[in-house]
Every structure is written in C-alpha cells, then in structure tokens.
Amino acid sequence: MATSAERDEELDNSVGLAKHLSVQVTQLKEDEELDMRAVTLLMWKARERPELVSSVIEVLQERHSSKKLLDGVEFYLPQLVHMLVHADSLSEDMLQEFMLMVCQVSMHFSFLVFWQLMGYLEDAQPELENGKRNPNQNTDIYLRCSSLVYALERAVVYGDNSEVLELEEQFQSGEIDKANLDGQLRQLRLAHARKLVSYGKSDEAFLEGELLYKRSTRSNPFATKGWKQRRFAIKNRLLLCYRIRDGALKRAIPLYAAEIIEGKTHRTYDFYFEIREIHTGRVFKLAAPNESTRNDWIRHLRKAAEQPPLIKPSDLVDAETSVAQNERHQFFQDELRFVSSLTDISELMRDTEKNDRAGALKRACLRLGKDFDASKGLYVPLKRSTAEFEGVIDVDANHARAFSTRERVPVLLTFAVGGMGTDIATTLHAHYGEGAVQEDASLGQKIASVLMPLQRSPSSIWAEEQELTREASSMSRMNIPSITGVQRVIAKSNDDLRQEAFMMQLISFLDDTWSDLDLNLWLQPYRILPTGRTLGLIEVVEDAQSLDAIKSEYYAEEKRNVTLEEHFQRSFTMPHEVAAARRRFVESMAGYSMMCYIFGVHDRHNGNIMLRNDGRVVHIDYGFIFAMAPGKDKVAHTNFSFERAAFKLTNEMVEVMGGVEHPNWQYFKELCTRGLLAIRDEIDTLETLIEVTGYKSNLPAFNQPGGGVKRVIRELRQRLFIDLEDDEIEVKIEDMIAKAKQHRGTVLYEKFQQRTNGIRPIF
Template sequence: MVRFACFGGSTVHDDIDNISHHSAESAPLQRGETKVMRRPHSLFSHKHRVLTRDAAKLQIKKFILNVKRDNVDRDRPINDDEFIILGKIYSEDASVDLSSIATNSATLSHLLPFMLNTLLYGYHDRTTGSGVGSSRSAKRSFHLKVARDAKDITLDATSHLVKAQCERRLETFLYDKAMHSVTFALECMWYLTGSLYLGPKETYHRTMTLLLGMESVVTNSTPPGDLFKKAEVTETTTQPSSSTAPPRTEEVQKAKTPFSKSSATHAVDLDITGSGENDHRMHFSALQLADQVKLKQWLDARHERSNLFHAQLDFVKCLTHISHRLFDVDRELRRDVLRRELEKLNDFIPTNVFIPTERRAHRVLRIVPEDAHVFNTKERTPFLLVVEVEDIVPPHQEKETAPDEHRGSSPLRRIGSLSSASAAKHASQMPEPFEPEVPRQNQPADKFEFSPDVTADARSLDTEFMKRESSFRVDTRFEDDTRPPDEELLKALGERWAVKSERLRKASPFGSNPNWRLVSCIVKARDQLRQEMFAQRLIQEFSRIFEKAHIPCWLRPYEIISTSSDSGLIETVTDAKSIDSIKHSANVVTLQDYFVGVFGGRGSHGYKRAVRNFVHSMAGYSVVQYLLNLKDRHNGNVMIDAEGHVVHIDFGFLLSNSPGGNMEFEKAPFKLTEEMVQVMGGTGSGAFKLYRKLCVQGYLEACRYANKILLMVDTMYPGNESMPCFLQGRDYVLATLRNRFGYDLSRREKAHHMSKLVDYARGNWTTRAYDHFQKVTNGISK
C-alpha cells in the first residue's frame, strides 16, 4: 500500500501524471505517454444523448450478457454482483438470481428501495394504470419471439409475459423474505406507505395491494395470493396535513382493480395513514372459501395488533405523531411537553420494539425524557430521541443462564416498579433482528395503546433553560506548540457521548445489564425524507467504493428511514458539531482556532491525527459533492466530529436542484474555503498535497462505478418524479451526471480535471458570497 506523508512534502507528489490507482495491481501512468486511452463503455449515453428507458434496458441486457469482470484494468468499468442483479431487475431479465443476495442482509437492505421502486413502477404500464403482473391482460396470449442466440436478444423479444414473470418473481422473493424477517417486512411497509401518496395516482391500487399483502404475509405467515388484487379501494377522508405530499380532496376517490368487478361481498375500513381514523374502505369481490379464511385471519390480526410487526408500526407512528403535533404548541413550551409525553410513553413500550436507524440487533428498554430536545424551525418540529437499549446476543453467543420463570410474563415495562436487578432479566426475549442466520419470529406483544396528548395545557411546566459560557482564549504560539487541548473549550462544546452514556447508565434501572447501550435518533414529521434516504444510499455506495479500493477517502453515511410520505427517523451523528455552532463558541474565530483548542497545539500528536482525518474526509466529501452536485453547503450543514472528520448533512439539494428557486448560485464544484485550507497548513503543505492526491484517486475510482451509480439513479426515478432532485427531468439528470463522471475523458484527463477543480473550488467567490448570504438572512456563521 502506498504510504503518505502527512505534513512532509518530500513523499507527496504534486505531479498528476504520476498519480496511480491506489492498489497493487495498477501500474502508474508514464510521463509523456501518447497512447490513446480507451474510453469506458457508458450504458446511459449514445452519441452524446441520453437513452430512453427502453433503449437503456436493451443496452444493459446486452452488456450483462457479455460482461467480463476486470478489476485490474484501470479503464474498464467495475461490474460487481450488485450491479449485475440490479441491472437484470431493471432490464426485465427473468434469469436474475435473487437467491444470491437472500442471505446477505446488508446488500439486501442497500438494494431494497431500488427493488421496491422497480416492482412498483418498473413493470408498470402507465396507459392502462396497472402493473402487468396484477392484470388479467398478462394472461392473454402473446407471440414471444425466441432468439436462437442469447446474445441476439432484443427489447422486442421481451414480451408482456416476460415482464409479468419478472414482476411475480420479484414479488414472491420479497414476500418470502418478509415472511422470515419482521425487520425486512417493516422496511418494505414504510417505503410502500410513502409511495401511496408520492407515486402516480394510477399505481395507487398496485401500491395498496403490495402494502397490505406485505402485512398479510407477516401476520398470516402465508403469501396473500390474489386476495388484495380482488378489491376496490375507496378513500373517504383527506390525508393528514403535509407540506410535501400531494393534496387530496374531500371527494371520494377510487383506485379500481384491473380485474372485472363482481358483486362486492366484503367491505373493510382501514387506517392507512396512521391518523387514528379509518380513512380507507376496501370492497372485496366474491371470494372463495380459502380467501375468506385469509381475510378473516388478517382482519383479526389487524384488530388485535398483538404482534411485533404491529407493535413496531404503532410505536414509530406514535413518535412521528408527537413531532407532528408539537408544531401547534407554543415554542417556549415544546421541550417540556415533549419530555412529559415521552415519560408517559415509557409505561407503554412493547417489549420487542427497536429503533430502526440502528443496524445492531437490540430492543428498547427505556426512553430518556430528560435528554430529549426539540429543534425549532419555521415549518416543523423534529426532536432528538435518546433511548436506552439492550443489544441482543445471537443464540450461539449467549451464555447459559438459569431459566427465569417470570420471563415474558409482562411485555410492558413499567419503569417505576422495575428494579435494576429485574431490569437485567429482559435479555433474549427477541431473536436477532438483523442477523440473517438467526430466525426472526413475529413474537407476540401486548397491543400498543398509548395515545399522546401533545396539545394539553402546558402552562404549569418548567421552562427554565440551562446556559453555558466559555472563557477559552486563542493561543497564538508557534506551530511547534504541543500544549494540551483547552478544557474550557471542550466543556463549552458539550458533553461527549461516552460521558453521557456512562452518566445515564449509573442512573438507569437497567444500567447493570451487560448489554446496555445508549442510542439516539431524530424523529421528524411534516417533511418528506425520501430524497434524503436516496442521497444516503448513494453516499453509502461511494463509501463502499473507496473502502473496497483501499483509498482513505472517508465518508459518514447515516441511516434515514422514511416511514410515510411526510415523516421518518434519522440516525444522529454523535460527538459532532456544525461549523456554525463551533464558531458561536467564545473566542473561536476560525477552524484553525477550534482544532488547536480541541486537539492541542499544532505540533502535538492529537492535532496531527485530527488534521489527517480532516484531509481524508474533505477528500471524500469533495468527490461526492462534485459528482452528486450537492448544494446548500453552508456552515450549518457541515459538521466536525470529535476526531476531526468533516461530516455533511441535509441533502435537500442535489443532482438537478439548488437553493433560491434553482438559481444555481453556488458555482464551486465543492466547498473548499480558505480557512479549510488553513487547517491543512496552506497550499504548500504536505497535508494539502495529500488532499489533492486523494481527490484525484477517489474521483478516478468512483468513475469506474459510474454505470452502477447511473443505474441506481435511473431505477429510483420512476414514481419519484416529484422529488426535488428530479424536477428537471430524467434526461437532464442522467446527462449532467454522466458528464461529471467524465465519460469522454481518458484516465489522465480525468486526473487533470479533478486537480483543476480543486484549484477552482479553493476560496471560490460564490462559496464566500453564499456563506455571507446565510449569515445575513439566517444568522449562520461564515
């Protein structure tokens, strides 16, 4: 592996011609090389124009048939297993082997939104308003052209029957996974619930069919068959207020099944939006005896709601409902109303529920109301939720313990009557929720019956707030200063997560549990999180690309779960402060002041390690900002963590939209201010040269996966056309993204291009002007 000097310029070359791929297999480019470099094959371009979806499907199908994986050739695009699977699903290839990802929970979760989107809209016929697999028209006779040579397959040979087969195969696969994993079924449910209102109206019945089928397969432990396809859905009330979801009128709206309607014999009222009121009615046509049994089992389960699946749904709905209703409470009372409701909620938490943004297997023990915090904005009131959880140890790792005769007798935790000793006895009641080798059972739990009273009179609540002050002063000694970090500044910046965890463990009735852990997330309502979730999937993909190539471009993807069209949960980045909040600390004027105050003098080991982390993360996010066209990068959306890494948040503007009515004011390819360069030691320092080198290496490696990124974007586009990042249309999004990947450039030309982008971004006047605008209008430090 190539060794980099952090601050010495002798081993960090500024010669872009000598930049090599960061792996042992790649030979460095030779100076003066005149050979014309081979251009990678673009699946989404043809003679400088974007292909239609049908043409792109044909091109991907032909490409996959002839794919030759070559990870050594630096000019050949990378085609991994995920790309092959996603490409076959996208191109309606019935030969896709979904079993290869069935046991890989990480890969399956990563690809799930794209698979669901394809199932909803990829095989959908907009002209008939139905999915091909859910229509009787799929059973008609079609002339299927069979090619003698598999390489000669054309789009014309992919008939309606083949589409129906692909749809049924993907639907069956998802139902089978949901039958064995409650967590997987919940992820599907939350995505489909949002799609009810975010997707086109002609797919409403198809979405509802999948949504209720997913619920039925969990509660009945059997595929729903055609039960919900033989129904007519009637919407009888308006959708809950939302600033992003499409409005619906008071008039009765119907989503008709593609089946010819028989006399209705069953009518079922449903609460789909989670408002607490029955806002939908399903009319079922004449059912056979077997379907009537399935319907009764499903209705009984929906009424009893005494299983983990419904308990988790209701628990999350309760949290987002609190965020939604806090907006109507006076601003100065919101924090105390929130803490009061969370304290009451503790008495009703079902035993097996978990926090969806946490990927490690766990179960909720107790919410910590005193550490909850409301983020007040003009349009919404998200809040920070701090939760005590118990990590679940897989059965093969559990130690033998004496049987507990009281275990499982009461699935509700009443904290006031629970001692520390008895609290530790709740271990191992729920199987591992995220490990694929551990079977997931839909274990019974009491019905979740808590209803928050967020609008109750709160005038008697305490509204005193704690204030912090800092006496930190900037030290102006020389660069070889090795003084320790400033303790006063560290105190002013707030309590570290490890310290908070230890403090709460000592005070908790569950603190003696060896698997106790503190987690947190942000609960958000009145805001569409689908685009944020999509952006994080792309950032996660870039992180995996860098990690696989052993390139130290650091990224911090975090989980975002969109649970409906206007609510969801966001994983928190602990021990991180925005640059805006950092600069509001006393006597901290620049990032250089902050790094010296927190990590020690500029000659100390802590400072050098922090700057190295800063350089690695700056390179990673610079590449991602440029490729995804991330905008709105003011200092409130850029954070610094406890190790010196940069972390970007808030991805409301990417691909094709920008602040100010899409005026595209931020012309810089990424944010690189002079004070960021100052932290690295200036443009002549070894750290800045390392930053430039990593930007080039990260960009070159990302370009090898361009086809996969373009495929992910195009797969997500149908049904999500209303997302702001897609407002300028598919052709514009794909064409501009393709250009940023430099499809028409050789490897050396790409390296020079990225190096020039670093120079152009450094201290760009539009970046300074945008930070000044945010300072004047919103008070965000520049």
C-alpha cells in the same frame, strides 16, 4: 475510456445487448456469492426481457435466506421496491414472491418494505391529508401498493407456521441435515408466497355495497356538502369509496389506523355509524338502509381493522389464528405504532409555540415513557436485519431536544436500550416464531417478549450458519441484559426524506468503492429511514457539532471570530495530536468535496457541516442535490445561485490543512484526483441507480426543468469527465480546486446565511 457515442452505439445493438445480458445471467447462477449490485443492475437493464429477469429472480429465491444476500437486498431495497411498483414489464409476480419469502425470514425486512410502500401509497392516494384532491392520484398504483402491503402482513403472520417448526425440530434432532432443511424451508416459503400473490390478484372483497356517505371535514369550509350515495368495498385493510356512475375511486380509508364508532344517533338516519382516522382526526359519516346491513358493515370493518389479516375473504367466518400468529401480528402492529409515535412528537412540536416547545417535548416524552412496555421488545429500526438487536427499555425525557426551522421541527429523542447478542432477524424469529409462544397463553399475553426466556433456537434462520445453528440449538434459555447502551434518533415530520435517503445510499456507495480500493477519502454515511411521504427517522451523528454551533459558542464567550485553526489548536494540545487531526481533516475534506462535486450537492452552509471531536468533517442535510440549489427557480430553472464553486473550500479550511505550502495540501489534491478516477469506473452503477430511482419519480431532483432524469445523468457524466482519458483528470482537478478556494460565490453565501439565518461564517 469509451466515448459517449461508442457506448450509445453498443447499447443500440439489441442483439448484442441481449447476448451480453444472457451471459451475465449465466455468470450470476455460477457465482458462489451473489452480488446484489450486479443483480439490481441486470434486472433493470433486462426489464424488457422477462425470461432473463425470471432467471435472475430464481437465483434470488434459491438463496433468499443468505445473510450476506439480505444485506445487499436491504441496501438496494429502494430500487427493488420501485421496480416492483412501477416497472410493469418486469416479472412482477416473481419479484413479489421473492420479497414475501424474505419477509418470512426477517420481520425487520417486512418493516422496511412496509415503510417504503407507505410512501408510494401516500403519493398515489385519492385525497391529501387536508381533504383536498390529490393532483398526483394514481388509482392503479394505490391499489397495487395496498395489495402488496396486505400480502406483506399476511406473510409475517402466517409464514412461520407449524410446518416450519416441525422441520426445525427434525433438524435439531438430527433427522434431516442443513441442506435438506434449507431446501424444504425454501419450498414452503415459496409456496406460501405464491398463494399470497394469487390472493392479491383477486377482485374479491370482504364486503361491498352501497351506503350513504358524508365527510365531516371538508376541503372548502364555505361549501355545503350533502349526503351522497357511494359504492363501498372492504379490501386490503382499506375501505374504498367509489363514485357509482363511473366507478372512479374517490377516497380510501386505511382501516389499520381507524376507529369504528357505533351508538351515535342521527336526526335523519336511523342506521348511522362513523369511521374516524386516528392520525388525521377526519371523521367519515355513513348510513345503511337497515339495521342488519349496518351491523354487517360494522362487523366486517372491525374484523379488518383490529384482527390479524385474513388469508382470503372466505376466511372471515371460520378463520382461527394460533397464539403465535396473533402474537406476531400484535408485535407487528406495536412496532409500527411505536415508530409512528416518534414522528407524531415532531408533528406535535410544529403545532406548539416556539417558547413552549421545550416543556411540551418533555411532557410528550414522559407520556411515551409512561405508556411504554419494554416487554414487547420494540426497537428503533435504523439498522440492518443482520445488525445486533437492541430493544428499547426506557425513554429519556431529560435529553430530548427540538430543532426549530421555518416549516418543521425535528426532535432528538434518547432511549436506553439492551442488547441480546443476536441479530435483529434472528431475535425476532426466536421470540415470535411458531413454537416460541405457549399455546395455552391468553391472547395478547407477551410470552415471547425480549425480556422473557427464549423458547426457540436463536440461530436457525441463516443458510450459512450450519455449525452455529447446531450449537445454538442446545441453548434452552437466554435472557436480555439490563440497559447496555443509549441510542439517539432524530424524528422528523412534514419533510419528504426519500431524496435524502437516496443521497445517503449514493454516499455509502462512494464510501464502499473508496474503501475497497484502500483510498483514504473518508465519508460517514448515516442511516435515514423514511416511514411515509413526509415522515421519517434519522440516525444521529455522534460526537460532533455543526461548524455554526462551534463558532457561535466561541463568539458568545469571546465576542470575536475564533478561526477553525484556533479551534484545532485548543482541541488538540500535543503536536502529534494536531498533526493526526489535520490529516483526518484533509481525508474527510477530500471525501466530502468529491461527493459534493460528483452529485452536485448545494446548500453547504455551516449548519449543514459537522465537525467531529477527532477533527473530521461530516456533511448532513441533502435537500439540494444534482445541481438543485437555494436561489434556483424550481419552475423556470434559472442559473442563479451563490454556490457556483465545485465544492466549499474557504481559507479557514485550507489553514487547518496546514496551508498551501504544507504537504497536506498536495495530499488533498492527490486524494481528490484518485477519488474521482475511481468513481469514473463506476459510472454504469451510478447511472442505473439514478435511472431506476428517477423512473416515474415524484422526487424534486428528478423533476427539474430541462430534462429530468436524462438531464441528471447527462450532467453527472459531464462532472465525471467521461469523455476524457484518465491522464487528463489531474489537470482538471487542479484547476477545480484552485477555483473553489475562497470562491467569491462561497463567500457571498456565507454572508447571506449569516444575515438571513444567523449562521456563523467560515471565511
């Protein structure tokens, strides 16, 4: 393999790099199927060459409605959004236009982008939830993200219009062919996206002026806060509050989650009104100079808070939206509120005494179920746009569970769901697109719900499905069945899940790489969806228990340590079943051992390692990655950590494999060697993903002392032995496994977790 010095010398040659990138762009244009990995890497490497990035994005725009492309776009969405928010030298407008084009195809994609942007908004907001100043405030990023969120919502509401419906009808009647349809739809969506990008650059506000202002919730309870004169502006569904003397943004109130209150009186100010943030409960007191000004502000604030987003401020008086557009907006808001209600339950449990949580959780789920309207077609969004749609029909309060930790209380929620037989993007398009809603319906009536007949062809959005679209167009009705399954999800608050989501992306990449090469290293990626800076949803690992839970159950019954080998013997009674389970255990141990080693994953106590019913292990909880570890000083970056081995490998685990004399032991070592060799060839992709994600990032993994992103990449290259030849790797792996087996630090960490947290050990 090329040495590090040789690689650096090659990259330093700017002329050679430019030529290399140009060749890659040409190749992308010629490929029948776009590789989103290659696209993402190329966009980042060519970020200082806007003409090349523009060429790449043109290819994306050309194929924006490809089903396969959308899968790739959603996989690399964290990096694409990060580039959109932070990389100023990129062709920002074109990338935003592409995103908005896809939002017009898939409402589910819009939700995913929305939640990504909410994390950045909350990172950069002027003040924190407790009212204190945000030390990471970034006004430029905040306003940019708010503009992107508003454009996204506009794309959802107005993108699917009567022109789109007319084109689809012409195709279904045979007046135009599929190529003509796709071409005209692409031009319509691109034109609409460009308008939205243009409007987003405008400094025009819906209303601006000076008001007296006072916040009722103070960051310092002993300080007296008086009324202040501030300049306010309504823009992008926000009420922005500026200091008059220097124009500094002091705070911002999201109007899409606010209540406008009038009618209250104030002993000093006659023209008084309030704004209350629904989620935080904070109240902002405002006073206008006269009644006319107050009424004007209240009218504009309610328009911004309650109704579909306007295309531009001048639409405030005359704008009218179609019934279908109102229905799309209502569904968009309802789905966001539904997901928010799940994480709200987790936050509620944090404020509930531990002994009272079981009852409080059941009552919260009963309230959610009582108020739940299955006809809206709401769903748990832990899937791709192209995955089958499953609408939530009911909430199962009896199987809810709270998991108590020191600082947070994740909750396990269970839903009865019903499938439609079509993917998420197609289903939502069919029910909420123009023409799917009856124009004579009253506003708010759910004509296009998933429990009602389809009014529109369910298969008309994907560019690949020409024949299927034709056949589907003859279907006039399709009804959702009753309950077809159960879906479980973990809702979490007070925890930044974005680092774990990135780790799961890396695990998925490893899994795909090994699968493509037919290697038997086994991993089970699961979906993690951050919905804000400290909120999110996590897919449940089904048919599995933590090693701690298994050990604890045995100890409660038998008052002794039942080994993993005994557990396997009891779980798999027939000899061939035991042999198959051992092999599955070995393959999963190899996969997770190499994953933990490559990415420096720590905190591998037995509450974070699951054992499936089929004998495979699954690791969860990735709060400590890239050499972060409990016990390491996050400020001084000390070297102290119990977990000094490359990965966790205890005698009990080796015993389940069959012991060091069993062929499985050699099989384990071979898998580890082949797995590491395969990932060495993907160093370019891993480095780029880390570079993009770590660029100006607030994630803990990229803010460790000692070099940040550069340090993470340097240590990754060291762990992959990039400077060694392939034939030298086997010896390194043999030595690594020998040292990891029953490592003293691993044993000490098992004892430490048992004494401090009551987690049963695996010795």
